Amino acid sequence: MDDHREHIERLVRSEHWNPFVILGPHPISRNGTSVTVIRAFLPEALSVELVLEGQESRPLPMAPVHEAGLFEVEVPRSAGVCRYKLRVAERWGAVSERHDPYAFPALLTDFDLHLLAEGRHYRAYEVMGAHLAAIDGVAGVRFAVWAPNAERVSVVGDFNGWDGRRHAMRSRGQTGIWELFIPELAEGAAYKYEIRSRAHPAPFLKADPYAFAAELRPKTASIVGRVEGYVWGDGEWMAARTERNPLSEPLSVYEVHLGSWMRVPEEANRWLTYHELAAKLIPYVKDMGYTHVELMPVTEHPFDGSWGYQTTGYFAPTSRYGSLQNFMAFVDSCHRSGIGVLMDWVPAHFPDDPHGLAWFDGTHLYDHEDPRSGYHPEWRSRIFNFGRVEVRNFLLNSALFWLDRYHIDGLRMDAVASMLYLDYARQPGEWIPNRFGGHENLEAVEFLKEFNEVVHREHPGVLTIAEESTAWPGVSRPTYVGGLGFGLKWNMGWMHDMLDYFSLDPVHRKYHQEKLTFGLVYAFSENFVLVLSHDEVVYGKGALLAKMPGDGWQKFANLRAFYGYMYGHPGKKMLFMGGEFGQWAEWNHDMSLSWHLLQYAPHAGLQRYVRDLNQLYVSEPALHQVDFDWAGFQWVDFSDAEQSVISFLRWSRDQADCILCVGNLTPVPRHGYRIGVPTPGWYRELLNSDAAIYGGSNQGNGGGIQAEAIPFHGFPYSLSLTLPPLGFLFIRQS
Numbered sequence: 001m002d003d004h005r006e007h008i009e010r011l012v013r014s015e016h017w018n019p020f021v022i023l024g025p026h027p028i029s030r031n032g033t034s035v036t037v038i039r040a041f042l043p044e045a046l047s048v049e050l051v052l053e054g055q056e057s058r059p060l061p062m063a064p065v066h067e068a069g070l071f072e073v074e075v076p077r078s079a080g081v082c083r084y085k086l087r088v089a090e091r092w093g094a095v096s097e098r099h100d101p102y103a104f105p106a107l108l109t110d111f112d113l114h115l116l117a118e119g120r121h122y123r124a125y126e127v128m129g130a131h132l133a134a135i136d137g138v139a140g141v142r143f144a145v146w147a148p149n150a151e152r153v154s155v156v157g158d159f160n161g162w163d164g165r166r167h168a169m170r171s172r173g174q175t176g177i178w179e180l181f182i183p184e185l186a187e188g189a190a191y192k193y194e195i196r197s198r199a200h201p202a203p204f205l206k207a208d209p210y211a212f213a214a215e216l217r218p219k220t221a222s223i224v225g226r227v228e229g230y231v232w233g234d235g236e237w238m239a240a241r242t243e244r245n246p247l248s249e250p251l252s253v254y255e256v257h258l259g260s261w262m263r264v265p266e267e268a269n270r271w272l273t274y275h276e277l278a279a280k281l282i283p284y285v286k287d288m289g290y291t292h293v294e295l296m297p298v299t300e301h302p303f304d305g306s307w308g309y310q311t312t313g314y315f316a317p318t319s320r321y322g323s324l325q326n327f328m329a330f331v332d333s334c335h336r337s338g339i340g341v342l343m344d345w346v347p348a349h350f351p352d353d354p355h356g357l358a359w360f361d362g363t364h365l366y367d368h369e370d371p372r373s374g375y376h377p378e379w380r381s382r383i384f385n386f387g388r389v390e391v392r393n394f395l396l397n398s399a400l401f402w403l404d405r406y407h408i409d410g411l412r413m414d415a416v417a418s419m420l421y422l423d424y425a426r427q428p429g430e431w432i433p434n435r436f437g438g439h440e441n442l443e444a445v446e447f448l449k450e451f452n453e454v455v456h457r458e459h460p461g462v463l464t465i466a467e468e469s470t471a472w473p474g475v476s477r478p479t480y481v482g483g484l485g486f487g488l489k490w491n492m493g494w495m496h497d498m499l500d501y502f503s504l505d506p507v508h509r510k511y512h513q514e515k516l517t518f519g520l521v522y523a524f525s526e527n528f529v530l531v532l533s534h535d536e537v538v539y540g541k542g543a544l545l546a547k548m549p550g551d552g553w554q555k556f557a558n559l560r561a562f563y564g565y566m567y568g569h570p571g572k573k574m575l576f577m578g579g580e581f582g583q584w585a586e587w588n589h590d591m592s593l594s595w596h597l598l599q600y601a602p603h604a605g606l607q608r609y610v611r612d613l614n615q616l617y618v619s620e621p622a623l624h625q626v627d628f629d630w631a632g633f634q635w636v637d638f639s640d641a642e643q644s645v646i647s648f649l650r651w652s653r654d655q656a657d658c659i660l661c662v663g664n665l666t667p668v669p670r671h672g673y674r675i676g677v678p679t680p681g682w683y684r685e686l687l688n689s690d691a692a693i694y695g696g697s698n699q700g701n702g703g704g705i706q707a708e709a710i711p712f713h714g715f716p717y718s719l720s721l722t723l724p725p726l727g728f729l730f731i732r733q734s
Helices: 002-012 110-118 235-241 274-288 324-336 389-405 416-420 442-458 492-502 506-511 513-517 552-568 595-599 601-619
Strands: 024-030 033-041 045-052 060-066 070-076 084-090 095-099 129-135 138-146 150-157 177-183 190-197 204-206 252-256 292-295 313-317 340-345 381-383 410-413 463-466 488-490 528-532 572-576 633-637 645-651 658-664 670-677 682-688 704-706 717-723 727-733
Touching: 002 060, 002 070, 033 060, 045 070, 110 389, 129 177, 150 177, 235 324, 252 274, 252 601, 274 324, 274 601, 313 324, 313 389, 324 340, 340 389, 389 410, 389 442, 410 442, 416 442, 442 463, 492 513, 492 528, 492 552, 506 513, 513 645, 552 572, 552 601, 552 645, 552 658, 552 727, 595 601, 601 682, 633 658, 633 670, 645 670, 658 670, 658 717, 704 717, 717 727
Parallel strands: 252 292, 252 572, 292 340, 340 410, 410 463, 463 488, 488 528, 528 572
Antiparallel strands: 024 033, 033 070, 045 060, 045 084, 060 070, 084 095, 129 138, 138 177, 150 190, 190 204, 633 645, 645 658, 658 727, 670 717, 682 704, 682 727
């Protein structure tokens, strides 16, 4: 034992980087005889017996060799000698039999370690974190965590009294990865990693970065979860997804915060569960005609008020609404109902909660040490170090994991602008220029390109969407032409122009016609999504309906006209929950939407209008097939600012179908208003936002009108239309 004295002392002090050097079976030669020494460190034990497989009736007592709880026994070396259990008489009187964690071989292969170190392991979520497994026929959980600056890492939980001495992990050398198989541990076990850093002597606890599940806040432990075994019923959807081109299909997205879409006030205002959401939200989305839901972050987060954007569990669906299998069932139900599922994903920054990624191994492992690079002043959070291959690989695996194991159809990346610019939300002197002296975050740019290349290669047909609020070029262009590779980009400029315009009293709108038209100057420079998101109805900004000018009738009419212009305008569509029926109050994450408003005709009418807009948009190829090219759009007249009228055509891919879109954005009806059209015939009024069923004044064109051979607006034919007050029309030649 003298040769191992230093190792034993390190083990006892919980400082050993590889307890396998001492613990478990070790073949030695004793006086020319081959024997196996088996050691176990069990601080909770009064006595320990070794129970060899096949010799259960003849247990061998293990001798205490250190007062801290180290026991050993020698047995003759023979085949299968490592198949044994430990029978432990514990200090509080219990007796248990267990397999020895230190009798099992190394877990990660050399190839896994190589790929992880290289940053090219795109299925790292299959080897990192906690996984239910059977090794040598013994069921348990295998753990692996990256903590290169740790002196010692242990797995702790209720199963070992949160005692970091009892399940110390094996270091895999320069890779910085620690691993351990704990036999008999089962699904649902709560655990953390106890880390002793080289930089700080006191051990501390961290949740598992790769954990599949977590405790409900305010508790912060990780949970051993099972992502295998769920029987999916969406095979037809998934097969079709790989063949689709989402850019030429209709995309009408309902943005949802699961915790406040609908609550149960009679039960202490609780959230709906994933199961209840599947039963209520999905039929609602289907009935409303949306093609997709976009979930504000369901990745685990400790603070409700962050809405999920301060993520701590990059692989764990939040436990607020149920289990991970419950969330799988929710996505499955969406697909079987023909609804796609997009998810907000946040790789831009992470919170500094003590159980999370910040100071993970006692150093700035996931972020930058210098606050000029590593601290986000706007959100008081930490910025990922995109120049570190292990960090990039961690984030890439998070993205791939949701697409693979949860069948998510697309990721909307939050706060891309903050990733692209080193001086984002910073004053001069508060940021460090890149190696060329510029303010572009070159490492983040490379990460974004790799993210899009890998995601689209591994999961054809999925969408990647950037919330990028600047004029960075080529956000939604392929990387091989110098772009970032996203499929779509939020059109923030259009959103702000439209909100500014429609909040104006109509008498002033003739002076601001350019706000309606300016978006078409750059509309085809990117693949845009027109968004009215949650960000526009919080923090005192007011609800969309409340932003509209005029009396109650005019507010609803304005909002219907706004939505009409949105659905006619090139670009995919997204609307935040509550906007579809005209919620008066701005969004509050602690409350349900104001569903009671639907008992009033104006709100029910607005909801019906949005439903019909969605159905028209999905059914008419001209409204969705060519969103990102001038071939799908043609101005009729954008210059009638005096009367605040705007008109344009939308064309299908084969130019066989076109729809005339006309908006009168004042409360004055226009009779005999002439609009040029390209072809003769009967033009049917498909949708009129002023219809009585929507709460309007029911002025329009009696269902349709005949084109006249009167040239106008550069076209050989024209229509003499009635334009309803604050109305928007969709008209098609029959």
